[in-house]
Amino acid sequence: MTATNTAAQQLTAGPEPTTPRTRRRNRTWLAFVLPFLVPFTLFYVVPIVYAIWQSLFKTQRTGGLFGESHQVFAGLEQYANVLGDDTFRQGVLRVLLFGVVQVPAMLLLALLIALVLDSAVARLRRFFRIAFFVPYGIPGVIAALMWAFLYSPQLSPVVDLLNKVGTAPDFLGANLILWSIANVVTWTYTGYNMLIIFSALQALPQEVYEAARVDGAGALRTAWSIKIPMVRPALVLTAVFSIIGTLQLFTEPVVFQAISTNVTSGYTPNMQAYAVAAANNYPFSAALSVMLALATFILSFGFLRLTQRRAAA
C-alpha cells in the first residue's frame, strides 16, 4: 500500500530539469549497468528472440529420404501444432492442477511456520530458521533421488513400515505420483518461502504491535489482523515465484522416470519441449518453449494484477 503511494508520487513529480551535470551523470549510470546488460542481452534476450525466430520455421527436404533439408518459413504453423497437441494440453492441465493444490498448501505452511517463528524465543528462532531452510540448499536432483528412494515399493523403509501396520499407498502409482512430486517440491521450497515471509515480519514496526496490545489484541488476533495483512507483498512475491516454478516443473518428474513406470515423456510441458528437441524437431520445440513462457508470463502477471486490484480496492 505504502509502496504504491510513493511510486505514484514519484510519477506525478515529473522529470527533473536537465543540466549538463545531470546529463553526464546519466552516462556514468550506463557504465555501471553495462557489465550486467551485455551478458543479459547475450544469454537471456538473444536466446529468447532466437527461439521465437526458430518457431516460425519448418523443415522441408528435397532429394528423397536422406536428401537436403531446408528450413522454410511457416508462420504460426508450429503454434497451431502446439495448440492441437494432446500431450501439450494434458501436460499444461497437469501442472495447473498441481499448482492449484500445491502452491496454496505450500504458502500456507510457510506462512504458519513464519508466524510461529516470529513469536518464538530468539534462540529457537535461529535454529529453526536454518533447519527449515536446509532442504532448499540440497540440489533438486539429489532431493528427488532421496525421495524416490523413500517412495520406492521395494526399497523404502517407510513403505515397509506402512505395509507392516496395514497397507501402504502406492506412492509411485498412476494416481499418487503427481502428489508425491508435489510433496518433494513442498519439502524443498517451503523453507525458502518461509524465510521471505519471516524477513517481512521482522521488518514490521514495533509500534503497531504496541498499539494492538493496548487495544487488547491477543497473539492470534495480532497475527490475523496485523501480521498477515502487513506481509501481503511478501506473500504475493512468493506466490509469483511458485507459479513460475510450477509451470516449469522438470527435475523431479525426470528423476522419478527412472524408478516409476508412470511418468511419460511429456508429463510436464518442459519435459515435452526437452524430448522434442532431443529428437531434432527444433521448430516445434521452440514453439513449445515460447508457448510455455507465454503461459507463465500471463499467469504470473495476471496474478499480480489481480492482487494489486484487490489491494487498491
Added chain:
Amino acid sequence: MKSTDRPGRGRQRAVALLLALPLVATAACSSSGSESSSGSGGGSTAAASSCKPASGKVTLQFWTWVPGMQQVVDKWNAANPDIQVQVKETPAGNAGTYQNMFNALKANTAPDLGQVEYDSLASFRLQKGLKDISGCAGVNDAKAQFPDWTWSQVQMGGPGVYAIPQDIGPMALFYRKDIFDKAGLKPPATWDEYAKDAQVLKARGVYITHFPQQDANWFDGLLWQSGAKIFDISGSSVKVSLDGSDSTKVADYWQKLIDNKLVATNLQGFSPDLYKAWDTGKVATWVSAAWGYSTIRDNAKSSAGKWAVAPMPQWQAGDNAAGNWGGSTTAVFGQSQHPAEAAKFALWLNTNPEALTLENSLGGLYPAAKAGADLPALTKGVPFYGGQKVFDVFKQASSQVDTNFQWGPVMTDTNRFLSDGFTKALNGQGTLGEALKSAQTQTVSSLKSQGISAG
C-alpha cells in the same frame, strides 16, 4: 524485502528452460539454407565417396561411453604415431550425448568418430551426420568379418557403408534356475510355455518378469524376433508398419500377461527396485541381450549362482529366431577431414583381437566381430551363472537375428511414443496394441515434421 534478489524456485526453473534454449540456439549455424553435404552420402551415391589418406600426422577425436576405451586407444596410439586418437568419455547416447553430437554437427565442431547405436544410425544419416566410408581402404573387405545382420544395419538398405559394427546384443532368456527347479519347470521353449510358466510362478508369489516402461528398445528387440518389419527405408519415402500383424501379435501376447497380472508392472527397467526384486526372487526371468549378463551380475549380487541362460522362447515350436537389443557401431561423422584414417582406426578397434579382448574385459562388450566370439573370455564358463558357458547361447542367438530388419530415421521419437503408450497399458488405461497404433500415427507425423514423406 532484501531477499528478493535471491534466485527463487521460479528463476531456477527458468534456468532449466533457458538451458533448453541454447540447445535451440546452437542449431542456428546451419538452419538457413542447405547444409554442405561433404561426401556424407545423401540419397544415392553414384560412386563411393573418395577416401584418400592424408600426408603427415593426423589427430582424430573419438566420443564414446565404453568404459576403459582410453586403454584400448592407448595401444593404438603407441603403434600408430601418425594417427593419434583422442578419446572423450561421454554419458550414454540417449543420456544426452546424441544431442551433443547433433549440436556439434550443426555447429561444425563434431568429432571425427563417435559411438552410435544401431537404431540411431538412420537419425544421424538424416541430419547429414555420417560419412559413407565404403570407398575407404579395407572397409568393404571387412564385411565378411561381421554377422550379416550387423552389416545390413550399417548399410541401411543401400550400397554405402556408414559405420563399423562394434558390439551387439543378441537376445536370450535369463532365468532363475533355482526358482524354476523348485517349481518343476524347464526353461520355456515357446512363448506359450512362457505364459503357462508365468501362471505357475504367480501361484508361488513370483512374477515371471517385469514389463519396463522406459525400455522401448527392449520391446523393439521382441518385435525384431517376431519377424516384424517395423520400418522400410529402402525407398525415397519411409514405410512405417509399427502396427503390422507380427507386432500386434507380440503386443497382444504381453497385454494378456499384463491383464492377468502375471508380469510386474511397477518395476522400471534398470531401477534399484528391479535389482532388489531379482535379488529377493520376486521376479524370475529377464529376456535380455548378451550385455545383460553383467547387469544382473553387478546389481543382483546376492543371487549369484542361481541364474542360467536359455535361448529366447519361440513363437512356433521348432523355430530359431532371436532378437537383438542394443549394441553400437563406430561411425565416422560427416564433417571429418580424415575419413581414411578414421575408417582405419574404426576397423582396427572392432576387429583387432587385442582390442576386442580389452573392450570385453573392461567395457563388458559382446563384440560384433565374428572372431570375437572365440575370445577366451567368451568361451569359458561364467561363475555367476553357475559356471554355465552363457556366451554359447548368445553366439547361437546372433546367427539367428533377422537380416532384413530396419530402423526408422526418428527412432528417438518412435521409442518415446512407444514408452508413453506403455504407461497407459501398464496403468490399465489402454493396451499395448493401442500403444503401437498411436506410435504409428505419431511417428508418421514426426517424419513429416522432418520433411520426410512417410506412410
